[in-house]
Amino acid sequence: MTRPVLYDYWRSSASYRVRIALNLLGIEHDTVAVNLLTGAHRADDNLARNPQGLVPTLAVDGHDLTQSLAIIEYLHETHPETSSLMPGDAGGRHRVRALAHAIAMEIHPVCNLSVASHVADLTGGGDAAKATWMQTFISKGLSALERMLDHPATGRFCHGDTPTLADLCLVPQMYNARRWGIDLTPLPRLVAIDAACNEMAAFADAHPDRIGPPQA
Incomplete structure (x- = not known):
């Protein structure tokens, strides 16, 4: 199974949220830095996985997932045995x-x-x-x-x-x-x-x- 890859920028609040979620759920992953200060988020490779030209993107389960809250809910739903990121009611x-x-x-x-x-x-x-x-x-x-x-x-x-x-x-x-x-x-x-x-x-x-x- 391919390891998830997080396309990330260190000071991005949205990326920070996803890093915490991955850590809490114990999901081993690789990280690729997308340097916002050099405009790497506007480069063709980042636009191909994230058409908004943003971070983060999480490549997981054959998908390029964008938008941090949607990513976190995906991780919650796909790890029901360990995740308590959303209440049960x-x-x-x-x-x-x-x-x-x-x-x-x-x-x-x-x-x-x-x-x-x-x-x-x-x-x-x-x-x-x-x-x-x-x-x-x-x-x-x-x-x-x-x-x-x-x-x-x-x-x-x-x-x-x-x-x-x-x-x-x-x-x-x-x-x-x-x-x-x-x-x-x-x-x-x-x-x-x-x-x-x-x-x-x-x-x-x-x-x-x-x-x-x-x-x-």
Whole structure:
């Protein structure tokens, strides 16, 4: 059986989510770096497997899978004996998806680096405009998420006491928040859940600092 291959960029939040999922499920795989800074995501080989010109792509089971949340749900569904990334009940699955989507579909698209860079170019504000944009929208999104976690189903992790898709989205976003200098003091639930996650090897081993930038 062919080993899965993850086409990845070290600081991509979407790639980071998938790395965590693969680690949690114990799926051995190979990794190929796609260097976004050199435009490798726009090269013909990456476009052939990912027509959007994005990362990650997971080549697995004869498929080139794209979109991180869809990849993670595929891994959950194809590893039912080991995966608890989605709850077993419909209400739980809705809550986990709502938390994950609040990050991946609300915060992440607005705070994609290409978006912030475009804003900086349009305004002529340079790095200061980019940082202000990131701090504004990451803070707003995480504050809403903190309120969403004021819920009886929140446990050691976003939903109960086992990591789910929601935690796989949260941890990369918390990494980005720290990278952009967000004050996390008003977000004690998020900070506690992030810390609990990063105590686990599956999360720690997926951290961008552990992966490092592509070699020249």
